[in-house]
Amino acid sequence: KQEVTQIPAALSVPEGENLVLNCSFTDSAIYNLQWFRQDPGKGLTSLLLIQSSQREQTSGRLNASLDKSSGRSTLYIAASQPGDSATYLCAVSQPGTYKYIFGTGTRLKVLA
Amino acid sequence: DVKVTQSSRYLVKRTGEKVFLECVQDMDHENMFWYRQDPGLGLRLIYFSYDVKMKEKGDIPEGYSVSREKKERFSLILESASTNQTSMYLCASSFGPYNRGRGPYTEAFFGQGTRLTVV
Numbered sequence: 661k662q663e664v665t666q667i668p669a670a671l672s673v674p675e676g677e678n679l680v681l682n683c684s685f686t687d688s689a690i691y692n693l694q695w696f697r698q699d700p701g702k703g704l705t706s707l708l709l710i711q712s713s714q715r716e717q718t719s720g721r722l723n724a725s726l727d728k729s730s731g732r733s734t735l736y737i738a739a740s741q742p743g744d745s746a747t748y749l750c751a752v753s754q755p756g757t758y759k760y761i762f763g764t765g766t767r768l769k770v771l772a
Numbered sequence: 773d774v775k776v777t778q779s780s781r782y783l784v785k786r787t788g789e790k791v792f793l794e795c796v797q798d799m800d801h802e803n804m805f806w807y808r809q810d811p812g813l814g815l816r817l818i819y820f821s822y823d824v825k826m827k828e829k830g831d832i833p834e835g836y837s838v839s840r841e842k843k844e845r846f847s848l849i850l851e852s853a854s855t856n857q858t859s860m861y862l863c864a865s866s867f868g869p870y871n872r873g874r875g876p877y878t879e880a881f882f883g884q885g886t887r888l889t890v891v
Contacts, residue, residue, distance in 0.1 A: 694880060703778075703862055704882035749815075751880070759805070759817040759830060760864075760880055 662687045664752055666763040673740055674771050681735040681766045683750035688728045694760070695724050695735050696749045704749065708735070740770045775799070778863050778883040785890050791850040793886050795863030804846035805864040805880070806830075806838065815862065821846055853890045861886045 663686045673679050683693070692711045696704040708717045708724040710733065716725040723736040737744055747767045751760040779794035797804065806818040807830075817830030819838040827838050835857060839847040846865075850857055863883040 692878075696882070701860075701885070701887065703776075703885040704864075706879055706881060709879045751815075758803070758820050758822070758828060762815040764814050 662690075662752065662754060662761050664750060664761050664763040666748075666750060666766045668766060669764065670767040670769075672769045672771060675740060675742060677740050677770075678736070678738050679740055679768075681737070681748050681768070683733040683735070683763050685731045685733075685752050685761075687754065688731050689754055690728065691753045691755070693724075693726055693733050693750060693752050695722075695733075696751065698747045698749060698765070700746075707748075740768075742770050742772045745769050776863055776865050776881050776883040778861075778886050780886050781884060783886060783888045785850075785853050785888065787854060787890060789850075789853045789890075791853050791888070791890075793848040793850075793861055793863075793888070795846045795848070795865075795883055796844050797846075797865040797881070798844065799865065799867070799881075800843065801865040801867050801881075802843075803866045803868065804840065805866075806836075806846065806848045807862045807864065808832070809860040809862055809885075818848065850888075855890050857888065858890045859888060861888055 665684045694709045695707040698704050710717050710726045721738040726733045747765045749765045751762045776797045785791050804821045807815045809815050816832050820828045821840045837849045862885050864880045866878045866880045868878045
């Protein structure tokens with residue numbers, strides 16, 4: 661059974677820092693991995709999608725990497741800003757199930 | 773831009789009421805999902821639909837039903853609302869034909885969420 665874990669559960673950093681969020685999954689047979697952002701009380705916003713054949717994807721200050729063999733993905737945020745404060749979730753899709761399997765999330769606070 | 777719109781941001785309903793949560797997407801996506809999100813439990817799939825009038829149960833379908841009469845609209849129905857159904861409900865959609873045994877291989881897009889309180 662696929663399990664997706666995100667560590668740490670919460671993180672506070674000063675503005676301007678570069679930071680890395682981690683996502684681990686137990687079954688490497690995935691189609692893709694997607695990173696989302698969720699602001700308090702709101703829905704999920706898709707940030708990046710990495711297909712299983714890709715190693716990384718970039719969008720602006722965000723860079724996501726995928727190492728399927730080790731069951732890991734990282735989301736790198738460059739030059740963090742207070743507006744980056746949110747909960748970040750990763751999710752995987754895999755053969756045999758139609759659902760996206762979500763991690764527990766990392767709550768990020770960027771201090772001005 | 774893909775847009776997934778949920779009909780209400782906040783709802784307050786009484787125990788025993790029949791509740792309808794509506795979701796509309798504007799990108800002609802085949803797949804639509806209803807999740808609920810609770811602190812400490814994360815996102816759990818309630819129902820999935822891969823085509824008009826087609827549905828599959830998720831992890832926690834008890835107490836819920838769904839309707840998909842048109843491709844763009846997916847409704848979640850709470851037959852008789854109970855206090856343990858107080859939660860954040862999230863609708864999602866994705867592109868791609870669904871084949872049994874395969875998983876979703878395209879990007880998922882979510883709505884803004886409906887915070888339902890049952891009193």
